[in-house]
Amino acid sequence: MILCLKRMSCALDPVPTWMLKSNLQPVVPIITNIINKSISTGVFPDTLKHAVLNPLIKKQSLNPDELKNYRPVANIKFLSKLIEKRVVNNISTHMLKFNLGDEFQSAYCASRSTETALLKVKDEIMRFIHNQRGVFLVMLDLSAASFLTGWRARLD
Incomplete structure (x- = not known):
């Protein structure tokens, strides 16, 4: 899992990611213990609840x-990021195992995208028109929505 993540580092990281990846042998048991402890207790370590916020146009x-x-x-x-990735993997595995996913979910699903969602909507519209049924489509565009009240954020 460590090797699969990007080499990008955060200014808050005590060791650059490239250095950590180059010296995995001694740190993997420690990292594994931290991740497992966080998941088993349901507690995300306070020291990891900080982020560097950057404005992006x-x-x-x-x-x-x-x-x-x-x-x-x-x-x-x-x-x-490692803890987050592990939790996402655990939840995804559980959802797949027990078939808990929504059949119309497009985001965050393998082989699905905005394009597949649009094709699904178009297909539904075309079928309704073909069967001479009425079609009502309500669209909401939140692409430029801004929920910013300032650059302060708290991650807990």
């Missing part, structure tokens, strides 16, 4: 002088 065509055109991007510690 939503679209390059937007005015960079307006705060509403930015979204906050949190850069978290590498160990935080």
